[in-house]
Amino acid sequence: MLDPKRLSIHQVTLPPQMTTPEFVDALARHGVPATSVWRDKVRAHGVGATARLLADAGIALSGYCFGGLITSPDAAAVRRARDDLRWSLDEAATVGAPCLIFVAGGVDPGDKDIAGARARTLDGLAEVVPHARQVGVKLALEPLHPMACATRSVLSTTRLANDWCDRLAAEDIVGIAVDTYAVWWDPEIEAQIARAGARICSFHVSDWLEDTRDLRLDRGMMGDGIIDIPRLRRLVEAAGYDRYVEVEIFSENNWWQREPDDVIAVIKDRVQAAT
Amino acid sequence: MLDPKRLSIHQVTLPPQMTTPEFVDALARHGVPATSVWRDKVRAHGVGATARLLADAGIALSGYCFGGLITSPDAAAVRRARDDLRWSLDEAATVGAPCLIFVAGGVDPGDKDIAGARARTLDGLAEVVPHARQVGVKLALEPLHPMACATRSVLSTTRLANDWCDRLAAEDIVGIAVDTYAVWWDPEIEAQIARAGARICSFHVSDWLEDTRDLRLDRGMMGDGIIDIPRLRRLVEAAGYDRYVEVEIFSENNWWQREPDDVIAVIKDRVQAAT
DSSP states (O other): OOOGGGEEEEGGGSOTTSOHHHHHHHHHHTTOOEEEEEHHHHHHHOHHHHHHHHHHHTOEEEEEEEEEOOOOSOHHHHHHHHHHHHHHHHHHHHHTOSEEEEEOBOOOTTTOOHHHHHHHHHHHHHHHHHHHHHHTOEEEEOOOOGGGTTTTBSOOOHHHHHHHHHHHOOTTTEEEEEEHHHHTTOTTHHHHHHHHGGGEEEEEEOBOOTTOOOSSSBOBOTTSSSOOHHHHHHHHHHTTOOSOEEEOOOBTTTGGGSOHHHHHHHHHHHHHHOO | OOOGGGEEEEGGGSOTTSOHHHHHHHHHHTTOOEEEEEHHHHHHHOHHHHHHHHHHHTOEEEEEEEEEOOOOSOHHHHHHHHHHHHHHHHHHHHHTOSEEEEEOBOOOTTTOOHHHHHHHHHHHHHHHHHHHHHHTOEEEEOOOOGGGTTTTBSOOOHHHHHHHHHHHOOTTTEEEEEEHHHHTTOTTHHHHHHHHGGGEEEEEEOBOOTTOOOSSSBOBOTTSSSOOHHHHHHHHHHTTOOSOEEEOOOBTTTGGGSOHHHHHHHHHHHHHHOO
Protein backbone atom coordinates (compact mmCIF):
# COMPACT_ATOMS: atom_id res chain seq x y z
CA MET A 1 0.00 0.00 0.00
CA LEU A 2 1.08 3.55 -0.68
CA ASP A 3 -0.01 6.22 1.76
CA PRO A 4 -2.16 8.46 -0.51
CA LYS A 5 -0.34 11.46 0.98
CA ARG A 6 2.79 10.29 -0.86
CA LEU A 7 1.29 10.48 -4.36
CA SER A 8 2.69 13.06 -6.75
CA ILE A 9 1.62 13.38 -10.38
CA HIS A 10 4.13 15.00 -12.71
CA GLN A 11 2.71 17.69 -14.98
CA VAL A 12 3.86 15.88 -18.15
CA THR A 13 1.66 12.91 -17.32
CA LEU A 14 -1.52 14.78 -18.22
CA PRO A 15 -2.16 15.96 -21.80
CA PRO A 16 0.17 18.81 -22.87
CA GLN A 17 -2.70 20.91 -24.18
CA MET A 18 -3.84 21.50 -20.57
CA THR A 19 -2.82 24.85 -19.15
CA THR A 20 -1.18 25.00 -15.73
CA PRO A 21 -4.39 26.33 -14.08
CA GLU A 22 -6.39 23.47 -15.66
CA PHE A 23 -3.76 20.99 -14.47
CA VAL A 24 -3.70 22.29 -10.90
CA ASP A 25 -7.48 22.33 -10.83
CA ALA A 26 -7.60 18.67 -11.93
CA LEU A 27 -5.18 17.64 -9.17
CA ALA A 28 -7.17 19.57 -6.55
CA ARG A 29 -10.46 18.08 -7.76
CA HIS A 30 -9.05 14.58 -7.20
CA GLY A 31 -7.26 15.33 -3.95
CA VAL A 32 -3.81 14.66 -5.37
CA PRO A 33 -1.49 16.14 -2.73
CA ALA A 34 1.63 16.88 -4.81
CA THR A 35 3.12 17.47 -8.23
CA SER A 36 6.34 18.11 -10.08
CA VAL A 37 5.90 20.94 -12.55
CA TRP A 38 7.38 21.20 -16.02
CA ARG A 39 9.57 24.24 -16.54
CA ASP A 40 8.22 25.25 -19.97
CA LYS A 41 4.67 25.20 -18.62
CA VAL A 42 5.64 27.16 -15.52
CA ARG A 43 7.34 29.86 -17.55
CA ALA A 44 4.37 30.05 -19.91
CA HIS A 45 2.02 30.75 -16.98
CA GLY A 46 4.56 32.78 -15.01
CA VAL A 47 6.73 31.50 -12.16
CA GLY A 48 5.17 33.66 -9.44
CA ALA A 49 1.66 33.02 -10.72
CA THR A 50 2.28 29.26 -10.69
CA ALA A 51 3.62 29.46 -7.14
CA ARG A 52 0.44 31.26 -5.98
CA LEU A 53 -1.79 28.84 -7.88
CA LEU A 54 -0.19 25.83 -6.18
CA ALA A 55 -0.19 27.43 -2.74
CA ASP A 56 -3.85 28.44 -3.05
CA ALA A 57 -4.78 24.89 -4.08
CA GLY A 58 -2.71 23.45 -1.23
CA ILE A 59 -0.66 21.30 -3.58
CA ALA A 60 2.91 20.50 -2.56
CA LEU A 61 5.89 20.20 -4.88
CA SER A 62 7.93 17.00 -5.14
CA GLY A 63 10.29 18.59 -7.68
CA TYR A 64 10.87 21.10 -10.45
CA CYS A 65 11.57 19.60 -13.86
CA PHE A 66 14.11 20.35 -15.21
CA GLY A 67 17.39 22.27 -15.46
CA GLY A 68 20.74 21.35 -16.98
CA LEU A 69 21.86 20.61 -20.56
CA ILE A 70 25.36 21.88 -19.75
CA THR A 71 27.48 19.53 -21.89
CA SER A 72 28.40 21.82 -24.79
CA PRO A 73 32.10 22.03 -25.73
CA ASP A 74 31.59 25.69 -26.70
CA ALA A 75 32.72 28.04 -23.91
CA ALA A 76 30.08 30.72 -24.55
CA ALA A 77 27.31 28.13 -24.79
CA VAL A 78 28.44 26.56 -21.52
CA ARG A 79 28.39 29.94 -19.75
CA ARG A 80 24.84 30.55 -20.96
CA ALA A 81 23.77 27.02 -19.98
CA ARG A 82 25.21 27.35 -16.46
CA ASP A 83 23.45 30.70 -16.04
CA ASP A 84 20.23 29.07 -17.17
CA LEU A 85 20.76 26.29 -14.64
CA ARG A 86 21.05 28.93 -11.89
CA TRP A 87 17.79 30.51 -13.11
CA SER A 88 16.06 27.16 -13.00
CA LEU A 89 17.20 26.79 -9.38
CA ASP A 90 15.76 30.24 -8.64
CA GLU A 91 12.48 29.24 -10.27
CA ALA A 92 12.39 25.99 -8.27
CA ALA A 93 12.83 28.01 -5.07
CA THR A 94 10.02 30.38 -6.08
CA VAL A 95 7.51 27.60 -6.72
CA GLY A 96 8.58 25.91 -3.50
CA ALA A 97 10.18 22.76 -4.91
CA PRO A 98 12.62 20.89 -2.63
CA CYS A 99 14.75 19.82 -5.60
CA LEU A 100 15.52 20.60 -9.20
CA ILE A 101 15.67 17.60 -11.53
CA PHE A 102 19.06 17.87 -13.19
CA VAL A 103 19.35 16.55 -16.75
CA ALA A 104 22.95 16.62 -17.96
CA GLY A 105 22.65 17.12 -21.72
CA GLY A 106 23.82 15.03 -24.67
CA VAL A 107 26.88 14.52 -26.83
CA ASP A 108 28.01 17.23 -29.22
CA PRO A 109 27.79 15.86 -32.79
CA GLY A 110 30.88 17.88 -33.71
CA ASP A 111 33.36 16.47 -31.22
CA LYS A 112 31.54 13.19 -30.33
CA ASP A 113 33.49 13.34 -27.07
CA ILE A 114 31.33 11.63 -24.45
CA ALA A 115 34.09 11.60 -21.81
CA GLY A 116 34.58 15.34 -22.34
CA ALA A 117 30.83 15.94 -22.06
CA ARG A 118 30.78 14.10 -18.74
CA ALA A 119 33.79 16.01 -17.41
CA ARG A 120 32.20 19.34 -18.36
CA THR A 121 28.97 18.34 -16.64
CA LEU A 122 30.79 17.61 -13.41
CA ASP A 123 32.67 20.93 -13.65
CA GLY A 124 29.40 22.78 -14.21
CA LEU A 125 27.73 21.09 -11.27
CA ALA A 126 30.63 22.00 -9.00
CA GLU A 127 30.34 25.62 -10.12
CA VAL A 128 26.59 25.76 -9.48
CA VAL A 129 26.55 24.00 -6.09
CA PRO A 130 27.02 27.23 -4.07
CA HIS A 131 24.05 28.80 -5.84
CA ALA A 132 21.87 25.76 -5.11
CA ARG A 133 22.87 26.02 -1.46
CA GLN A 134 22.11 29.73 -1.40
CA VAL A 135 18.56 29.27 -2.72
CA GLY A 136 18.00 26.06 -0.75
CA VAL A 137 17.11 23.79 -3.67
CA LYS A 138 18.71 20.37 -4.00
CA LEU A 139 20.23 19.37 -7.32
CA ALA A 140 18.66 15.96 -8.05
CA LEU A 141 21.01 14.22 -10.48
CA GLU A 142 18.79 12.04 -12.63
CA PRO A 143 20.31 9.22 -14.65
CA LEU A 144 18.32 8.89 -17.88
CA HIS A 145 17.99 5.73 -19.93
CA PRO A 146 21.08 5.10 -22.10
CA MET A 147 18.89 5.51 -25.20
CA ALA A 148 18.71 9.23 -24.25
CA CYS A 149 22.49 9.57 -24.09
CA ALA A 150 23.03 11.18 -27.50
CA THR A 151 20.58 14.02 -27.16
CA ARG A 152 19.47 14.38 -23.56
CA SER A 153 21.78 13.04 -20.89
CA VAL A 154 25.27 11.59 -20.67
CA LEU A 155 24.43 10.64 -17.07
CA SER A 156 23.39 7.09 -17.94
CA THR A 157 23.74 5.04 -14.75
CA THR A 158 23.10 5.29 -11.03
CA ARG A 159 26.74 4.26 -10.50
CA LEU A 160 27.86 7.38 -12.38
CA ALA A 161 25.45 9.56 -10.37
CA ASN A 162 26.97 8.12 -7.19
CA ASP A 163 30.49 8.69 -8.51
CA TRP A 164 29.61 12.33 -9.25
CA CYS A 165 28.13 12.77 -5.77
CA ASP A 166 31.36 11.39 -4.30
CA ARG A 167 33.38 13.88 -6.34
CA LEU A 168 31.14 16.88 -5.56
CA ALA A 169 31.21 16.18 -1.80
CA ALA A 170 28.11 18.29 -1.24
CA GLU A 171 25.70 15.79 0.29
CA ASP A 172 23.55 18.56 1.81
CA ILE A 173 22.61 19.97 -1.59
CA VAL A 174 23.27 17.32 -4.26
CA GLY A 175 21.10 14.20 -4.44
CA ILE A 176 19.94 11.55 -6.88
CA ALA A 177 16.59 11.04 -8.62
CA VAL A 178 15.72 7.40 -9.33
CA ASP A 179 13.32 6.80 -12.21
CA THR A 180 12.11 3.23 -12.72
CA TYR A 181 11.95 3.72 -16.49
CA ALA A 182 15.59 4.80 -16.65
CA VAL A 183 17.19 2.24 -14.33
CA TRP A 184 15.17 -0.99 -14.33
CA TRP A 185 17.53 -2.77 -16.77
CA ASP A 186 20.69 -2.01 -14.76
CA PRO A 187 22.39 -5.18 -13.43
CA GLU A 188 23.87 -3.08 -10.63
CA ILE A 189 20.75 -1.23 -9.58
CA GLU A 190 20.32 -2.98 -6.24
CA ALA A 191 23.89 -2.21 -5.13
CA GLN A 192 23.83 1.34 -6.51
CA ILE A 193 20.53 2.25 -4.81
CA ALA A 194 21.93 0.93 -1.54
CA ARG A 195 25.09 2.97 -2.11
CA ALA A 196 23.01 6.07 -2.87
CA GLY A 197 21.13 5.76 0.44
CA ALA A 198 20.14 9.20 1.75
CA ARG A 199 21.17 10.77 -1.55
CA ILE A 200 17.88 9.61 -3.08
CA CYS A 201 15.68 12.69 -3.02
CA SER A 202 13.20 11.89 -5.77
CA PHE A 203 11.56 8.67 -7.03
CA HIS A 204 9.70 8.52 -10.35
CA VAL A 205 7.54 5.68 -11.59
CA SER A 206 6.30 4.57 -14.99
CA ASP A 207 6.50 1.28 -16.88
CA TRP A 208 8.45 -0.07 -19.87
CA LEU A 209 6.06 -1.40 -22.51
CA GLU A 210 7.13 -4.56 -24.31
CA ASP A 211 6.24 -3.05 -27.69
CA THR A 212 7.71 0.41 -27.02
CA ARG A 213 7.50 2.41 -30.23
CA ASP A 214 9.21 5.68 -29.36
CA LEU A 215 12.45 6.54 -27.57
CA ARG A 216 10.87 9.29 -25.47
CA LEU A 217 7.09 9.53 -25.65
CA ASP A 218 5.85 5.95 -25.23
CA ARG A 219 6.11 5.28 -21.50
CA GLY A 220 3.58 2.95 -19.91
CA MET A 221 1.27 3.15 -16.89
CA MET A 222 2.49 1.17 -13.89
CA GLY A 223 1.43 -2.44 -14.36
CA ASP A 224 1.16 -2.29 -18.16
CA GLY A 225 4.80 -3.15 -18.86
CA ILE A 226 7.58 -5.43 -17.68
CA ILE A 227 9.25 -3.44 -14.85
CA ASP A 228 8.96 -4.93 -11.38
CA ILE A 229 8.12 -1.52 -9.91
CA PRO A 230 7.28 -2.77 -6.40
CA ARG A 231 10.80 -4.25 -6.16
CA LEU A 232 12.41 -0.93 -7.09
CA ARG A 233 10.20 0.91 -4.61
CA ARG A 234 11.24 -1.55 -1.89
CA LEU A 235 14.89 -0.92 -2.78
CA VAL A 236 14.66 2.88 -2.52
CA GLU A 237 12.63 2.61 0.69
CA ALA A 238 15.14 0.16 2.17
CA ALA A 239 17.76 2.81 1.35
CA GLY A 240 15.78 5.29 3.47
CA TYR A 241 13.57 7.08 0.97
CA ASP A 242 10.13 7.90 2.41
CA ARG A 243 8.96 10.87 0.36
CA TYR A 244 6.76 11.21 -2.74
CA VAL A 245 6.19 8.54 -5.36
CA GLU A 246 6.02 10.67 -8.48
CA VAL A 247 4.15 9.37 -11.52
CA GLU A 248 5.87 10.61 -14.70
CA ILE A 249 4.48 9.22 -17.97
CA PHE A 250 5.26 10.74 -21.35
CA SER A 251 2.69 9.01 -23.59
CA GLU A 252 1.90 10.76 -26.82
CA ASN A 253 -0.42 8.17 -28.34
CA ASN A 254 -2.14 6.73 -25.30
CA TRP A 255 -2.45 8.61 -22.00
CA TRP A 256 -2.16 12.07 -23.55
CA GLN A 257 -5.18 11.19 -25.70
CA ARG A 258 -7.43 10.37 -22.73
CA GLU A 259 -9.59 12.45 -20.41
CA PRO A 260 -7.47 13.85 -17.55
CA ASP A 261 -10.03 12.72 -14.97
CA ASP A 262 -9.78 9.15 -16.25
CA VAL A 263 -5.98 9.24 -16.25
CA ILE A 264 -5.89 10.40 -12.63
CA ALA A 265 -8.38 7.69 -11.62
CA VAL A 266 -6.23 5.00 -13.26
CA ILE A 267 -3.10 6.38 -11.56
CA LYS A 268 -4.73 6.28 -8.14
CA ASP A 269 -5.61 2.64 -8.74
CA ARG A 270 -2.22 1.64 -10.12
CA VAL A 271 -0.07 3.27 -7.44
CA GLN A 272 -1.82 0.82 -5.10
CA ALA A 273 -2.05 -2.22 -7.37
CA ALA A 274 1.25 -2.07 -9.26
CA THR A 275 3.69 0.24 -7.49
CA MET B 1 43.48 2.74 -41.80
CA LEU B 2 41.83 -0.63 -41.73
CA ASP B 3 43.52 -3.48 -43.57
CA PRO B 4 40.86 -4.34 -46.22
CA LYS B 5 41.37 -8.01 -45.33
CA ARG B 6 39.73 -7.28 -41.97
CA LEU B 7 36.42 -6.08 -43.41
CA SER B 8 33.34 -8.17 -42.73
CA ILE B 9 29.82 -7.18 -43.79
CA HIS B 10 26.98 -8.72 -41.78
CA GLN B 11 24.16 -10.17 -43.85
CA VAL B 12 21.54 -7.94 -42.18
CA THR B 13 23.27 -4.83 -43.49
CA LEU B 14 22.10 -5.44 -47.04
CA PRO B 15 18.37 -5.36 -47.92
CA PRO B 16 16.42 -8.33 -46.45
CA GLN B 17 14.77 -9.11 -49.77
CA MET B 18 18.17 -10.33 -51.09
CA THR B 19 18.56 -14.11 -51.08
CA THR B 20 21.69 -15.63 -49.59
CA PRO B 21 23.12 -16.44 -53.09
CA GLU B 22 22.52 -12.83 -54.18
CA PHE B 23 24.14 -11.60 -50.99
CA VAL B 24 27.23 -13.80 -51.35
CA ASP B 25 27.50 -12.81 -55.00
CA ALA B 26 27.45 -9.11 -54.07
CA LEU B 27 30.23 -9.59 -51.52
CA ALA B 28 32.34 -11.55 -54.01
CA ARG B 29 31.81 -8.93 -56.74
CA HIS B 30 33.19 -6.24 -54.42
CA GLY B 31 36.01 -8.34 -52.98
CA VAL B 32 34.61 -8.27 -49.44
CA PRO B 33 36.60 -10.99 -47.68
CA ALA B 34 34.21 -11.94 -44.85
CA THR B 35 30.68 -11.94 -43.52
CA SER B 36 28.54 -12.89 -40.57
CA VAL B 37 25.42 -14.70 -41.73
CA TRP B 38 21.92 -14.37 -40.30
CA ARG B 39 20.47 -17.63 -39.04
CA ASP B 40 16.98 -17.24 -40.56
CA LYS B 41 18.51 -16.61 -43.97
CA VAL B 42 20.91 -19.54 -43.65
CA ARG B 43 18.12 -21.92 -42.74
CA ALA B 44 15.98 -20.64 -45.59
CA HIS B 45 18.74 -21.46 -48.09
CA GLY B 46 19.94 -24.57 -46.25
CA VAL B 47 22.89 -24.75 -43.87
CA GLY B 48 25.00 -27.09 -46.02
CA ALA B 49 24.15 -25.17 -49.19
CA THR B 50 25.17 -21.90 -47.55
CA ALA B 51 28.45 -23.44 -46.39
CA ARG B 52 29.26 -24.55 -49.96
CA LEU B 53 28.24 -21.18 -51.40
CA LEU B 54 30.57 -19.32 -49.04
CA ALA B 55 33.44 -21.76 -49.57
CA ASP B 56 33.10 -21.59 -53.36
CA ALA B 57 33.12 -17.78 -53.24
CA GLY B 58 36.15 -17.81 -50.91
CA ILE B 59 34.33 -15.75 -48.30
CA ALA B 60 35.30 -16.27 -44.66
CA LEU B 61 32.99 -16.15 -41.67
CA SER B 62 33.48 -13.68 -38.83
CA GLY B 63 30.47 -15.07 -36.96
CA TYR B 64 27.09 -16.77 -37.03
CA CYS B 65 24.17 -14.63 -35.89
CA PHE B 66 22.51 -15.66 -33.64
CA GLY B 67 21.57 -18.24 -31.01
CA GLY B 68 20.14 -17.87 -27.52
CA LEU B 69 16.85 -16.50 -26.16
CA ILE B 70 17.07 -18.84 -23.17
CA THR B 71 15.53 -16.66 -20.44
CA SER B 72 12.05 -18.22 -20.14
CA PRO B 73 10.87 -19.16 -16.62
CA ASP B 74 8.97 -22.11 -18.12
CA ALA B 75 10.95 -25.37 -17.75
CA ALA B 76 9.78 -26.93 -21.01
CA ALA B 77 10.40 -23.72 -22.95
CA VAL B 78 13.90 -23.51 -21.49
CA ARG B 79 14.70 -27.10 -22.51
CA ARG B 80 13.58 -26.36 -26.08
CA ALA B 81 15.54 -23.09 -26.11
CA ARG B 82 18.75 -24.77 -24.90
CA ASP B 83 18.34 -27.49 -27.54
CA ASP B 84 17.88 -24.80 -30.15
CA LEU B 85 21.05 -23.09 -28.90
CA ARG B 86 22.96 -26.37 -29.41
CA TRP B 87 21.56 -26.60 -32.95
CA SER B 88 22.68 -23.08 -33.70
CA LEU B 89 26.18 -24.04 -32.54
CA ASP B 90 26.05 -27.04 -34.91
CA GLU B 91 24.97 -24.79 -37.77
CA ALA B 92 27.75 -22.32 -36.97
CA ALA B 93 30.25 -25.17 -37.17
CA THR B 94 28.81 -26.32 -40.51
CA VAL B 95 29.11 -22.89 -42.15
CA GLY B 96 32.60 -22.51 -40.69
CA ALA B 97 32.00 -19.67 -38.26
CA PRO B 98 34.54 -19.23 -35.45
CA CYS B 99 31.87 -18.00 -33.06
CA LEU B 100 28.14 -17.94 -32.45
CA ILE B 101 26.71 -14.57 -31.44
CA PHE B 102 24.83 -15.29 -28.23
CA VAL B 103 21.76 -13.14 -27.52
CA ALA B 104 20.36 -13.85 -24.06
CA GLY B 105 16.63 -13.17 -24.42
CA GLY B 106 14.30 -10.74 -22.66
CA VAL B 107 12.18 -10.51 -19.54
CA ASP B 108 9.07 -12.65 -19.17
CA PRO B 109 6.01 -10.35 -18.93
CA GLY B 110 4.41 -12.79 -16.51
CA ASP B 111 7.04 -12.86 -13.79
CA LYS B 112 8.89 -9.57 -14.61
CA ASP B 113 11.87 -11.15 -12.86
CA ILE B 114 14.98 -9.73 -14.50
CA ALA B 115 17.35 -11.18 -11.89
CA GLY B 116 15.81 -14.60 -12.44
CA ALA B 117 16.13 -14.22 -16.22
CA ARG B 118 19.82 -13.44 -15.81
CA ALA B 119 20.39 -16.38 -13.47
CA ARG B 120 18.66 -18.76 -15.92
CA THR B 121 20.79 -17.44 -18.77
CA LEU B 122 23.98 -18.15 -16.89
CA ASP B 123 22.74 -21.66 -16.00
CA GLY B 124 21.89 -22.32 -19.64
CA LEU B 125 25.29 -21.13 -20.82
CA ALA B 126 27.04 -23.38 -18.33
CA GLU B 127 25.00 -26.33 -19.59
CA VAL B 128 25.81 -25.62 -23.25
CA VAL B 129 29.55 -24.93 -22.85
CA PRO B 130 30.57 -28.60 -23.33
CA HIS B 131 28.64 -28.76 -26.61
CA ALA B 132 30.29 -25.56 -27.85
CA ARG B 133 33.66 -27.07 -27.04
CA GLN B 134 32.76 -30.31 -28.79
CA VAL B 135 31.84 -28.56 -32.06
CA GLY B 136 34.63 -25.99 -31.72
CA VAL B 137 32.50 -22.85 -31.91
CA LYS B 138 33.00 -20.04 -29.42
CA LEU B 139 29.98 -18.60 -27.62
CA ALA B 140 30.32 -14.83 -28.18
CA LEU B 141 28.31 -13.18 -25.38
CA GLU B 142 26.99 -9.97 -26.89
CA PRO B 143 25.72 -7.23 -24.60
CA LEU B 144 22.83 -5.50 -26.35
CA HIS B 145 21.73 -1.93 -25.76
CA PRO B 146 19.63 -1.58 -22.57
CA MET B 147 16.69 -0.50 -24.72
CA ALA B 148 16.59 -4.13 -25.95
CA CYS B 149 16.42 -5.52 -22.43
CA ALA B 150 12.67 -6.20 -22.29
CA THR B 151 12.38 -8.26 -25.44
CA ARG B 152 15.81 -9.27 -26.67
CA SER B 153 18.60 -9.41 -24.12
CA VAL B 154 18.99 -9.08 -20.37
CA LEU B 155 22.75 -8.99 -20.99
CA SER B 156 22.94 -5.19 -20.97
CA THR B 157 26.53 -4.29 -20.13
CA THR B 158 30.09 -5.37 -20.87
CA ARG B 159 30.65 -5.55 -17.11
CA LEU B 160 27.93 -8.22 -16.86
CA ALA B 161 29.42 -10.12 -19.82
CA ASN B 162 32.77 -10.10 -18.02
CA ASP B 163 31.13 -11.22 -14.77
CA TRP B 164 29.49 -14.13 -16.61
CA CYS B 165 32.80 -15.09 -18.23
CA ASP B 166 34.40 -15.11 -14.76
CA ARG B 167 31.64 -17.39 -13.50
CA LEU B 168 31.71 -19.75 -16.49
CA ALA B 169 35.50 -20.19 -16.29
CA ALA B 170 35.64 -21.44 -19.87
CA GLU B 171 37.96 -18.92 -21.51
CA ASP B 172 38.80 -21.30 -24.37
CA ILE B 173 35.20 -21.41 -25.61
CA VAL B 174 33.31 -18.39 -24.19
CA GLY B 175 34.13 -14.88 -25.40
CA ILE B 176 32.57 -11.44 -25.74
CA ALA B 177 31.24 -9.58 -28.79
CA VAL B 178 31.59 -5.79 -28.59
CA ASP B 179 29.13 -3.78 -30.69
CA THR B 180 29.70 -0.02 -30.84
CA TYR B 181 25.93 0.61 -31.06
CA ALA B 182 25.28 -1.33 -27.85
CA VAL B 183 28.12 -0.05 -25.66
CA TRP B 184 29.10 3.50 -26.70
CA TRP B 185 27.09 5.16 -23.89
CA ASP B 186 28.63 3.04 -21.10
CA PRO B 187 30.66 5.14 -18.61
CA GLU B 188 32.71 2.02 -17.83
CA ILE B 189 33.38 0.87 -21.37
CA GLU B 190 37.10 1.68 -21.35
CA ALA B 191 37.73 -0.31 -18.15
CA GLN B 192 35.46 -3.19 -19.17
CA ILE B 193 37.03 -3.59 -22.62
CA ALA B 194 40.47 -3.67 -20.96
CA ARG B 195 39.16 -6.25 -18.49
CA ALA B 196 37.72 -8.32 -21.34
CA GLY B 197 41.08 -8.45 -23.13
CA ALA B 198 41.48 -11.71 -25.04
CA ARG B 199 37.82 -12.53 -24.43
CA ILE B 200 36.87 -10.15 -27.24
CA CYS B 201 36.22 -12.42 -30.22
CA SER B 202 33.95 -10.21 -32.32
CA PHE B 203 33.71 -6.47 -32.99
CA HIS B 204 30.67 -4.91 -34.67
CA VAL B 205 30.38 -1.35 -35.95
CA SER B 206 27.49 0.96 -36.76
CA ASP B 207 26.57 4.46 -35.61
CA TRP B 208 23.93 5.99 -33.31
CA LEU B 209 21.92 8.59 -35.20
CA GLU B 210 20.97 11.71 -33.25
CA ASP B 211 17.36 11.51 -34.47
CA THR B 212 16.98 7.74 -34.03
CA ARG B 213 13.37 6.84 -34.73
CA ASP B 214 13.21 3.12 -34.00
CA LEU B 215 14.51 0.96 -31.17
CA ARG B 216 15.87 -1.74 -33.48
CA LEU B 217 15.87 -0.88 -37.18
CA ASP B 218 17.33 2.64 -37.39
CA ARG B 219 21.07 2.16 -37.02
CA GLY B 220 23.38 4.56 -38.81
CA MET B 221 26.34 4.16 -41.15
CA MET B 222 29.70 4.81 -39.48
CA GLY B 223 30.29 8.58 -39.48
CA ASP B 224 26.62 9.55 -39.71
CA GLY B 225 25.97 9.55 -35.97
CA ILE B 226 27.56 10.54 -32.70
CA ILE B 227 29.62 7.49 -31.69
CA ASP B 228 33.38 7.98 -31.62
CA ILE B 229 33.90 4.64 -33.40
CA PRO B 230 37.68 5.06 -33.93
CA ARG B 231 38.10 5.40 -30.15
CA LEU B 232 36.20 2.17 -29.49
CA ARG B 233 38.23 0.39 -32.17
CA ARG B 234 41.44 1.62 -30.54
CA LEU B 235 40.21 0.29 -27.19
CA VAL B 236 39.43 -3.21 -28.48
CA GLU B 237 42.70 -3.30 -30.40
CA ALA B 238 44.64 -2.15 -27.34
CA ALA B 239 42.97 -5.08 -25.55
CA GLY B 240 44.46 -7.40 -28.16
CA TYR B 241 41.70 -7.76 -30.76
CA ASP B 242 43.08 -7.99 -34.30
CA ARG B 243 40.38 -9.84 -36.23
CA TYR B 244 37.44 -8.69 -38.36
CA VAL B 245 35.67 -5.35 -38.15
CA GLU B 246 32.12 -6.39 -38.84
CA VAL B 247 29.65 -3.85 -40.22
CA GLU B 248 26.16 -4.58 -38.85
CA ILE B 249 23.49 -2.02 -39.74
CA PHE B 250 19.77 -2.70 -39.34
CA SER B 251 18.26 0.21 -41.29
CA GLU B 252 14.72 -0.29 -42.49
CA ASN B 253 14.11 3.15 -43.97
CA ASN B 254 17.52 4.11 -45.27
CA TRP B 255 20.20 1.55 -46.15
CA TRP B 256 17.76 -1.29 -46.81
CA GLN B 257 16.11 0.94 -49.42
CA ARG B 258 19.32 1.46 -51.39
CA GLU B 259 21.11 -0.48 -54.09
CA PRO B 260 23.35 -3.14 -52.50
CA ASP B 261 26.30 -2.13 -54.69
CA ASP B 262 26.00 1.46 -53.44
CA VAL B 263 25.75 0.34 -49.82
CA ILE B 264 28.92 -1.76 -50.12
CA ALA B 265 30.77 1.13 -51.77
CA VAL B 266 29.81 3.49 -48.94
CA ILE B 267 30.86 0.90 -46.34
CA LYS B 268 34.28 0.48 -47.95
CA ASP B 269 34.74 4.24 -47.78
CA ARG B 270 33.47 4.62 -44.20
CA VAL B 271 35.49 1.79 -42.65
CA GLN B 272 38.50 3.86 -43.69
CA ALA B 273 37.15 7.36 -43.02
CA ALA B 274 35.11 6.85 -39.86
CA THR B 275 36.04 3.59 -38.19
